[in-house]
Amino acid sequence: QQLKKTNFTLDPINIQYQGGQINSTINDYNISATGGIQNPFTTAKLVQLQNQKILLARTQMQVTKNELIQKVSAAYNDLAYGQQRLKLLSELDSLYSDFARFAKKKYDLGESGLLESAAAEAELKQIHLQKQQAESDVIVYRNDLQQWAGLSSPVEISSSELLMPA
Numbered sequence: 001q002q003l004k005k006t007n008f009t010l011d012p013i014n015i016q017y018q019g020g021q022i023n024s025t026i027n028d029y030n031i032s033a034t035g036g037i038q039n040p041f042t043t044a045k046l047v048q049l050q051n052q053k054i055l056l057a058r059t060q061m062q063v064t065k066n067e068l069i070q071k072v073s074a075a076y077n078d079l080a081y082g083q084q085r086l087k088l089l090s091e092l093d094s095l096y097s098d099f100a101r102f103a104k105k106k107y108d109l110g111e112s113g114l115l116e117s118a119a120a121e122a123e124l125k126q127i128h129l130q131k132q133q134a135e136s137d138v139i140v141y142r143n144d145l146q147q148w149a150g151l152s153s154p155v156e157i158s159s160s161e162l163l164m165p166a
Contacts, residue, residue: 011036068148075145080157082138089131096124 018030038046103120106112145155 011038071148072145075141075148076157079138079141079145079155082134082141083157086131086134086138089127089134093124093127093131096120096127100124 013033013035015031015033018028020027100117100120100123103112103117107114107117142155146153149155
């Protein structure tokens with residue numbers, strides 16, 4: 001909008017001074033000042049150009065706003081997904097811990113072989129690794145959302161805000 005004020009400008013005033021013998025033996029003094037007004041067609045075209053620039057700037061601002069909304073939404077969804085995944089992996093960790101303990105007791109009592117106990121331990125370690133990765137992912141997702149939302153404090157989504165699939 002500020003560009004509209006620059007549509008019409010006066011040419012700067014040019015002042016010239018000449019002194020001395022110009023056309024005769026007598027000292028002459030000549031002072032001239034010139035200024036100008038732009039051609040009206042040029043001014044009209046400048047107005048059209050500035051209006052197009054304003055329209056372009058508004059369009060670019062809307063595109064940038066939409067991109068920001070999309071980035072914040074994606075970061076929020078990533079964080080919600082990461083927290084939900086971490087919650088599920090924590091539940092799995094608890095279940096596989098019980099299962100590995102149960103398999104170890106069965107092996108100690110001689111009711112099952114070493115293979116069952118080792119498989120249960122391997123699955124438990126696999127779940128531990130996935131849980132650690134999910135914790136790292138949640139930190140990255142939280143930082144992304146904080147960055148895109150322009151917040152100075154860490155973002156946390158409460159468990160009540162997380163949607164559970166039906």
